[in-house]
Amino acid sequence: MKVVSAKRREVSEGDMTPMIDMVFQLIAFFMVLINFSDIDQDQRVHLPKSELAKPPEVAYEKPITLQMTADEGIILNAGASDLLSIEDLRIALMRQSQVIKAxxxxxxxxxxxxxxxxxxxxxxxxxxxxxxxxQQAGFETFAFRGKQSQDSGFNSRE
Amino acid sequence: MKIRKTKHKDKIELQMTPMIDIVFQLLVFFIMTFKIVEPEGDFNVRMPPPASQSPSQPPETPTLILKMTADADGNLASMKLGDVPFTGTDKLTPFDQLRSHIVSLVGDEAGPGTASEREVELDSDFNLKYRYDINAITAISGYIQDGQKFKLIEKIRFAPSSE
Structure with missing residues (x-):
């Protein structure tokens, strides 16, 4: 003991270990929870609630997501900031179906x-x-998306 | 023992600062990109374009038509399945009534190829808010009891809209 105290002319350092432990825990937590696959969800769209809305068991092979905001603007490409009109959407979907056909x-x-x-x-x-x-562009299969919730959502009227 | 004690004198100091810098950077990145996402689910509806619908033989059971009308604000004003109106009571919403009606329909015609094979057509007013469509689809397509899901009628389509 005597030796140690004598050597303490250097800067005394706090113990970093618990802090680093916690920080690694936090990093692991956020890494596990981060979900890049839901990147197509747009914050401008508030989905209707439904107790039966279950996430699909297998991912769709080739999905096209059409989103409509409360102001009835259309978002075709996820993350796009500008809203399309219905005429723009028709043209864009026609083009997409041509590409798929080709x-x-x-x-x-x-x-x-x-x-x-x-x-x-x-x-x-x-x-x-x-x-x-x-439909006019030739697509036939639709999936109407709802937000999963515990209650039926029948009473929601906000 | 003596040797070890002497070695302790010049303890090697790990340089913690760069590591902690990076670790904090990572932490901040994950916190910033973190977003609580509510799970979402789908109702699958197969709707071929009306033009391609060949005049096939009429189905054995007629299509049930659910007519929903809207008030000026786009909220539900009235709902009718065929001739049966659903107005809602103090405790039950119109959609709860619709669901119990569908349950009795499916239950009455037990056996294969009956009510659950029938098709429901949603005929809503143009102004009706979309959430009522989803409510109606939820009420028609099934219910959850004791954590178990029971299917009712799954063939649902939308009537062509008219403004």
Missing amino acids: QGDDIKLSDVTVIIRADESARHGKVLEMVDAA
């Missing part, structure tokens, strides 16, 4: 799933216009 036989238009993420307060007719545009 790719040959490995994927058919009817196999493409069009995911509809519409805001809960968007109007029914506007959502159907979006569906109609996709």
